Amino acid sequence: MSDIAGRGYSNADKLVSTEWVAAHLNDDKVRIVESNEDPLLYPSGHIPGAVEVDWVKDLNDPLRRDYLGREGFEALASRIGITPDTMVVFYGDKSNWWATYALWVFELFNHTNAVIMDGGRLKWVEEGRDLTRDKPSVSPTGYSAPERDDSRIRAFREGVLQHTQANGQLVDVRSPGEFSGEKLHMEGYPQEGAVRGGHIPGASSVPWSRAANEDGTFKNAAELRGIYLDEMGLSPAEPTIAYCRIGERSSHTWFVLTNLLGFADVRNYDGSWTEWGNSVGLPIEK
């Protein structure tokens, strides 16, 4: 058995173990979804029966900077064979960074029956579990989705500005060098940089990866509270906005604060530093 239930999370049901997934490979009520940064990983071998959701071509609007709309989500959900009642289990590379991003987008369409496989792809592989290159045979569904709800877990520039002017809680999950303004972009991501360096005034610096163990699993609740509450002084009762560079790393922190620590109101600012640091007239701290 997995120890997830004993880690003290506020909502341990949002995580499943590799053992749990292995036992539900043929469960009709479960759809396993791999979401990675590296496009070669899924085709090179994936959990038997798992489908792929690609963060570039599947989750983003192909033209403007935004996520897919209702029709696009319905087409995606139908293609991967889920209904609103299907439990979607996301997993992927980089400590589930991209899996939490996909889960966050799914929740914009109120598909909240979605969980993360703790440890992601790396843990599954290192445990020597089966991988296949066979594409699963999926019967398309006719998924009917609501309009995307951006009000609950997504933040926009004007809202962030008001939030910071009211001294609201902000978590900057980028690297310390990006937070300080020493770097204008994440190591290795120069094209996604900004004209100005620094951070949104009042933000706490907690790099996203601090919430993960070496094996890609999430730290337990006591360890997470030590970082976000004791060290950073964040209050679970206060509205909180997480941001990074384009909103993907911060979706990992959004997942941690919302589901593992039980913060009441967390929003992900996907405009993040590539919007804030390039905007005219917005306040910046260094």
Add this chain to the structure above:
Amino acid sequence: MADYPPILQEYLDDFGFVTSREERVDFLIAIADEFQPVPESVATKPYDEAQRVIGCESEAFVWALDREDGTLDFYFDVLNPQGLSAMAMSAILDRSCSGAPLEQVAAVNGEFVFTFFGKDISMGKGRGLTELVNAVVYQARQRLKSAQI
């Protein structure tokens, strides 16, 4: 301007015919399957940090050993077991640049990684793979520079 190493040019020509993402991915996975990490006769872990490719999140390392004919043998390792793209790139560089004239290797432009991996690759992957190419090119340019002194 020198030509690219012929084998690299062949790869580029082949990828020029790729018409779908699926075909591209299958092609790259087949190449990645041929990746051979650096033999212990050349380097053992923990590797010298001087051989690390800065900016490659897949933790790639590159070595260049001199051949008697003045060209270089390149060796690679990728420590991240999920670094499949880096393994594919390493296999391409090993096969095409080892033993190639230094002038041709030195003329290589890392931008060609997008010919192999397509424009949909993330910025991070693109940068890491470009730096892997640059590490090989750097070695060739250093040897040429030394030869001129």
